[in-house]
Amino acid sequence: MGAKATVLVADADVAKDIQIKDFHNFTDRANLKLKGGPFGDSRFDESFLILRGKRWKKVRSVSTPTFSASKLKTMTPIIDDAFKNFIHIIDKRSKTGHEFDIYGNENEVQINAQNKDTNDLKDSKQHKNEISLTDSEVLANSTTLYLAGYETTSTALGYMSHIFVKYPDIQERVRQEVQKLQESDGILDYNTVQKLDFMDCVLKETFRFYSPIVTFVARECHEDYKLNDTIVIPKGSSVVVDVHYLHYSPDYCCEPEVFDPMRFSADRKHEIYPNSWQPFGSGPRNCIGMRFALLVVKLSLVKLLLNYRLISGAKTETANFSLTTTIFTQSPSNGIFLKVAQL
C-alpha cells in the first residue's frame, strides 16, 4: 500500500545490468494494472505484459515460435493482402491530388496482418505432450498482441512517411534501393527485404528519433539492488529506462539532433553505444513482436515506394512536428498530412 519509489535510469550500462545481466532480479514489469488504465481490465490478468515470474516465462516461451523466422516467412502474402485496402485508399487520394492524413489510414494494415499471430497462438494449444497455453491465456494474449502491435506499428509507418516527406532525397534513395532489388530478385518477401540495407538504416534512425513507445520499458526490483557504494535501488521499486534520453544523449550518439541514417550503416554502427538504442526495449523481456513489426513496416514501405511518391502539402509539419506522449506511447499530435503522386 502507499506510494512506490520509481527510479529513472538514464545510463545505458546500468540499464544493461538491469535488463540483461541481473535480469533474475528484474523479471517482472512494474505494476501496469492501474485502475481505469488500459490494462486494468481483468481480461489482461494473464497477458505477457502483466504476468510475473514463472507464469510469464511459460507464456513467453510458448509464444516465441509464433515470431520465428520460419513463421514470419509465411506471413508475406497475409501482410500483402492486408495492405491491399490501404493501397486502394492511397490510390484514390493520388487521383484527387488532395492532401490527407496518412497516419489515420495506416491502421488498416495492421488488423488483418495480426490475425495470423493470434491464430498461431491458438494453435499452440494443439501440440500434445508440449507445454501449451490455457484458454484464458490464449484469450488474454491474443488481445494483447492486437493492443501491443496495432498502434505501435502504424505509428512507426507514420513516422517513416513523415521522414520521407521531410527528406525527399532519402525517400528517393530508398526507392532506388527497392527498385534495384525488385529488378535483381523479382519477389519482395521476408528473405529479400533483409537485403534493403539503406531502408534498414533509415528505419533504425527513425526509431531513434521518434520511438512509438518511450515510457513502457520498466521493471520491478525484486530484492534491494546495489548500484554502487552509495546508491541502492530498494526492493519493490519500479525501474524505468529513459529511452528518449538514451536516444538523444550525446554520450551515446554523435550529434543526436541530426537525422543521419548512416550512423546505423555497417561501417559506423559500432558508434552506437551498446544498449543505448532500444525502441523495442532490451533483454529477455524485450518486445516479442519486434521482427514481425519490422517485416510489416518494410513490406508496406516497399509497396508504397514502388508505386507512389510522398510529397509535402500546406498542412505538412516538416519544421515543427508535434508529438503527444501518453503513459505508454508517443504519436503525432496532428496526424501526418501529405500528398501522394502515382509514379
Ligand code: HEM
Ligand atoms: C513498431 C512497433 C513496436 C514497437 C516500437 C514496440 C515496442 C515495445 C516495447 C518498447 C516493449 C517493452 C519492452 C521492454 O520492456 O523491454 C514492447 C513489449 C511488447 N510488445 Fe512490442 N512493439 C512494437 C510492435 C509489437 C507487435 C507487432 C507485437 C505483437 C504482434 C508486440 C507485442 C509486444 C508484447 C507482447 C510485449 C510484452 C513482452 C513481454 O513482456 O514479454 N509489439 N514492445
